[in-house]
Amino acid sequence: MVATRRLVIDVLKPYEPPTLAFTQQVAEADSVAGVNATLIELDKKVQNLKLTIEGEAIDYDAVEAIVEDLGGTIHSVDQVACGEYIVEDAPTPQD
Numbered sequence: 001m002v003a004t005r006r007l008v009i010d011v012l013k014p015y016e017p018p019t020l021a022f023t024q025q026v027a028e029a030d031s032v033a034g035v036n037a038t039l040i041e042l043d044k045k046v047q048n049l050k051l052t053i054e055g056e057a058i059d060y061d062a063v064e065a066i067v068e069d070l071g072g073t074i075h076s077v078d079q080v081a082c083g084e085y086i087v088e089d090a091p092t093p094q095d
Contacts, residue, residue: 003057005086008079010040011049013072019049026051026066031059050078054086 013022023037033055041048053063067074081087 002082003084004060004080004082005054005056005058006079006081007051007053007058007060007063007077009051009053009063009067009077010075011051011067011072012075013047013049013067013070014045015047017070019047022049022070022072023051025070026053026063029059029062029066031055031057031062048075052079 013019017025019037019039023035026032027035032053034053036052038050038052039047040050064074
């Protein structure tokens with residue numbers, strides 16, 4: 001099977017744990033080399049985050065389990081990069 005090297009996921013999480021602790025725990029997954037968390041929306045009870053996750057062979061199930069253990073939910077997988085290396089998006093006229 002081809003390795004997944006980047007995942008961009010939309011996550012809904014409660015206020016606790018804070019975003020810093022939440023992101024650190026996702027980054028502790030064995031298959032994850034790094035995580036970038038961006039706050040997308042803030043509500044009275046929840047936060048919506050975009051997590052950009054990179055690694056040599058990301059284990060989606062392990063990432064999902066950590067997110068759920070922390071009280072979060074993955075709403076969507078917005079980007080996936082697979083293969084020997086990450087191919088960056090090329091600009092097109094519609095961009």
